[in-house]
Amino acid sequence: MSGEFNVNEAWFPYEPSKPARLLSPIVLAYAGDAIYEVAVRQYLISLPNLRPNHLHRTATGLVSAKAQSTILAYLEPMLTDEEKDIARQGRNAKSGTVPKNADVLEYRHATAFECLIGHLYYTGQQTRIQELVHSSIEYMMNRPK
Numbered sequence: 001m002s003g004e005f006n007v008n009e010a011w012f013p014y015e016p017s018k019p020a021r022l023l024s025p026i027v028l029a030y031a032g033d034a035i036y037e038v039a040v041r042q043y044l045i046s047l048p049n050l051r052p053n054h055l056h057r058t059a060t061g062l063v064s065a066k067a068q069s070t071i072l073a074y075l076e077p078m079l080t081d082e083e084k085d086i087a088r089q090g091r092n093a094k095s096g097t098v099p100k101n102a103d104v105l106e107y108r109h110a111t112a113f114e115c116l117i118g119h120l121y122y123t124g125q126q127t128r129i130q131e132l133v134h135s136s137i138e139y140m141m142n143r144p145k
Contacts, residue, residue, distance in 0.1 A: 020122035032118030065102030068110035090115025
């Protein structure tokens with residue numbers, strides 16, 4: 001069940017200008033990208049190998065459009081109907097930019113994943129973000145290369 005943004009549960013006390021349901025999928029993806037990036041960095045810093053080059057390479061492998069597209073395909077069976085709908089809206093949104101390091105399909109699926117994370121954040125579903133991000137990272141770190 002989605003709630004509304006709660007300043008007391010958010011990372012920072014800046015309420016969005018509109019309710020989450022009225023934010024565009026691209027805006028949700030913009031926030032979701034940053035939230036997922038912080039989660040990945042926090043995960044990597046929890047590991048013993050803290051060499052900056054290693055951190056950067058590993059993070060890139062988890063946050064790239066290709067990785068996020070793979071993650072969305074993995075998560076799809078675990079998503080609720082509402083979450084699938086939010087991801088679909090993100091996938092179909094026109095960003096106005098052309099991806100540099102990914103094909104268009106990967107880029108759209110990555111946007112869908114980021115949109116979902118942004119939506120969960122702005123609807124106060126922190127536990128669900130943690131579940132999905134944890135599953136995503138575990139999957140990507142343990143899958144055969």
